[in-house]
Amino acid sequence: MEQPNYNYTDYDYNYDPNSTVDYSNFVYLCENFAANSFGAMFTPVWYSLAFIFSLIGNTLVLWILVRYEKLSCVTDIFILNLVTSDLLFAFSLPFWAVDHTSGWIFGNAMCKIMRAIFFIAYYSGIMLLTLMTIDRYFAVVHPLTAVRFRKVHYAGAASLAVWGISIFITIPQMIFCHTVANENQSSCKITYPPKSAHIWRLLGYYQQNLLFFLFPFAVIVFCYCRILNTVIRCKARKKHKTVKVIFCIVVVFFVCWTPYNVVIFLFSLFELQVPEFSTCEMENHLTYAFYISRNLAYCHCCLNPFFYAFVGTKFRNHLIRLLSKCFPCAKICKEYSSTNTTTAKHNSSQICSDIDLPLNLARVEM
Template sequence: MSDSVAIHLSNATTDFSTKSYDYENPVYICQKEDSIKFGAVAVPFFYYIVFTFGLLGNSLILFLLLKYEKIKTVTNFFILNLVISDLLFTISLPFWAFYHSNEWIFGNGMCKVLSSIFFIGYFSCILFLTMMTTDRYLAVVHAVSATRTRKLLYVYMASIAIWMISFVSTVPKFVLYGTRKDSFAGILCEETGYPSEKIEKWKLFGYYQQLIMFFFLPLILILYCYTLIVLKLYYTKMHNKDKAVKLIFLIVLAFFICWTPYNTVILLKIIDVGTCNDHIDNAFYICRNIAYFHCCINPFFYTFVGTKFRRHLSTVFRIHCWSKYRHSSSSSKSEYSPQTIYE
């Protein structure tokens, strides 16, 4: 069987549930059986892993922020927004994991909503990581002038701008995504309801958007900022300077390792747009999993390595262990009371 099969829409086995078109020219649809089978094996388990660790890690940071930290500081407000971005991205993963191993059973409306939530979290996460890097650059390299500019108004405006860019970037996903029936895969949640030429153009636009706005520009800015930060630290008498430089190196390395393979595959998709290549599709599934794993390690780089958050975390565990000890020592004398935890 060839990679592409020409079929007339009037005799198509694929049923578009939102719109129908009557064209004399045939529409070429790729046969994706092999890549779909591979995705059904490679994607779900990894999505559940990312969901579990991402939800636990980011929820713990959110708890520590709200309980022990002042939100009305520049750094903490950016961390709060990053956590919200990661959680938005994470909460939709179980739905996509189930979808890859079965079919879409949650309806057309949920297809649009969940895809929008997913991409809003995804886009805003990258932008907030970039913004936090820029803020660190200002605080270290331009410390004197930054004291005048790094005010709450600055962080509010930057956060609003990032959320607006993320929402606007997601609009094409919301418009194009919908459900349709496929003779092989069942009900799908993907770009549908429009002529194939228009869908391919919007896919191409999305690929360029991903490469330029959410990879190349952030990567260049991150490399530039952290290079100047390292140079600044090198010429200052800072305590634990080597530790700070190592942390910066790990942050940049993690971003590069997680996102470069995925965007390389995106570039290959741009080059081979309109063709059917199972090898590229399979590589896309694998590299996308690696990229999405970055939301799990964000908490460790931006909070848990910090002295304050580690101290807060140790406080939580001490309180938890002490409450368990008191409960076990008194359980033989009296019935358990919820107040034990808070004493």
């Protein structure tokens, strides 16, 4: 979501009722240099960290998928697409870090390209997380139905649909994105036509709130509540581990994305000129909140590999095998050996105790 660029308001914060000056045609500037300076200092550092951790985590997942998993099941297809989305998202972050520090120095064409990559990755990531949750729900709660529909080619078609929808939704941002020259430097911004800018901004706010937060969050909470109910009814030894994983997935999604969407909703009230939210002081507070909440939301791409891959038995074993080859002198081999022994014992137990929740959506690790 593009930062709301408000630097004026129709309200006179220094209005003098005894003055003979006609204030009706004045537009009063709202100075927010401190908030923008905070964003210029804070955002590049956070983007750089998010880029590094996302690159490391998602590259490891991608390597393990290609090297060991061979993309032979539905889960692998979804994780591959989620990793691709996260890597695309992370790839754009260094460009926006430079934009915050030195301005946009890459030209107008790259402005449109990077903005398109950013939004395509952003939209596809949210939809893929929702799709994976729905798939996991059917695999655990309705396993007989899932057997018929959980096919690799169906997963591929659903993933292609997600990418197609993401590209379609991104078209307006790519069209209206331009390099804007300021006094000291240029920046890559979305500039809507003046006559329809108000409607476009409101559409962007509520699209973000409804389609890419409230709806996915409602689906995720519903699906995981049903999964949790199914897991609790299973008589297994590692039930509490699965409950903790489910709880962490929901909580992390909520913590990362809720503050950002609340700020976006408050900006929509500012756009609608609701009196309590149309003051210069409120605008500055919202700008500070926007920078902080946006950076918190964007770090979610760093956490996806952990919750959707590395907490699962298969991926964890593959990761240990990979690290044992890179660091043969470490004690990883012992851990790998003990993990394999434990896994082998679990394979001979009942189905409920053999479920691998984060990885094999047809089975839930208890």
